[in-house]
């Protein structure tokens with residue numbers, strides 16, 4: 001559908017792109033946010049380095065695990081160890097606020113607009129920051145929900161109380177055996193409600209959010225719609241990136257925005273209506289909040305200092 005030649009945005013400085021984005025945000029009738037892992041990374045929820053060592057150094061020493069992401073795939077020999085890992089994994093990525101106020105700054109930009117959020121993130125940060133729950137669709141699950149590992153019934157379960165208990169009672173990378181969660185219907189172990197295979201449970205809440213998102217898109221097939229893609233990588237482009245390109249192509253008044261450090265591009269077919277920022281999302285959002293602009297023409301008073309601007 002799209003040409004293989006992608007245009008990397010190098011024709012304008014970062015300052016100019018931010019200026020265009022600011023003007024587009026102000027005039028948009030509707031904003032569709034598509035958020036991937038890069039948004040949470042930008043908010044400080046990093047999965048490696050200092051943050052990993054702070055919470056998981058014992059798992060590093062005992063099992064050789066070097067980051068939170070790969071630890072989620074480690075074949076622990078016992079459910080006691082598995083849940084010691086996962087209760088920490090869930091808690092520090094779901095039940096704590098992100099270190100930086102990136103989600104709050106994003107909300108400040110769109111809260112008075114007609115907006116909707118589609119996200120592959122499972123860390124609940126949109127809700128923690130105060131986004132309207134009825135305007136969110138978590139398509140890939142939520143760390144805060146469990147389901148039956150055999151998917152024997154179509155229901156998910158809030159896990160906060162159990163996760164806190166596991167966290168408080170674990171010793172030597174093991175939880176007490178009596179805390180291992182079991183399916184109330186079939187007795188199989190519970191597991192995270194994350195889309196990693198065909199046992200992912202889509203409960204009533206999931207279908208309701210999916211329907212609200214579809215309705216929002218139907219209602220905004222025309223007009224000044226801003227598709228704002230934030231930190232979406234190339235792992236699952238079929239969920240956010242490719243549909244956003246298609247919707248932008250189908251609506252001549254739509255604008256596609258891609259903010260991603262290292263991977264900001266758009267297909268040639270919509271290049272003229274695209275704003276690509278090869279920059280840190282936190283930086284761009286803070287620029288949008290604070291950038292002093294000319295009241296008449298919206299031009300920034302001073303240029304920003306992001307990587308792409310420095311390169312020009």
Ligand SMILES: [Zn+2]
Nearest residue numbers: 148152183186
């Ligand atoms: Zn079951």
